[in-house]
Amino acid sequence: MRILLVEDDSQLAESLTESLTVQRCVVDAVRNGESAWEKVQILAYDLVLMDITLPRLDGICLCKRLCDRSYGSPVLLLTAGVIEKGSQFCRSVQTAL
DSSP, rough: OOEEESSSSSHHHHHHHHHHHTTTTTTEEEHHHHHHHHHHHOOOEEEEEEEEESSSSHHHHHHHHHTTTTSOOOEEOOOSSSSSSSHHHHHHHHHHH
């Protein structure tokens, strides 16, 4: 399985990459949404695993861009942060998609 990991926290990215590699996944890691966008244009991924809060292009905007271009691979959005307005956040994700 080829995974694009989009995570700006280098320690977390390293840990996730190591764990996924042990599971025999091939992991390409980038640190911002724009770099992720460039990667998905040139390589096929089985999964895009990304943080929501990213520099240059956040995870929600990147996900919207992928959906607008009919990107076919699954996307999993993660965050370690606390989302204070949960229902408002869910509506913004639904609207973006």
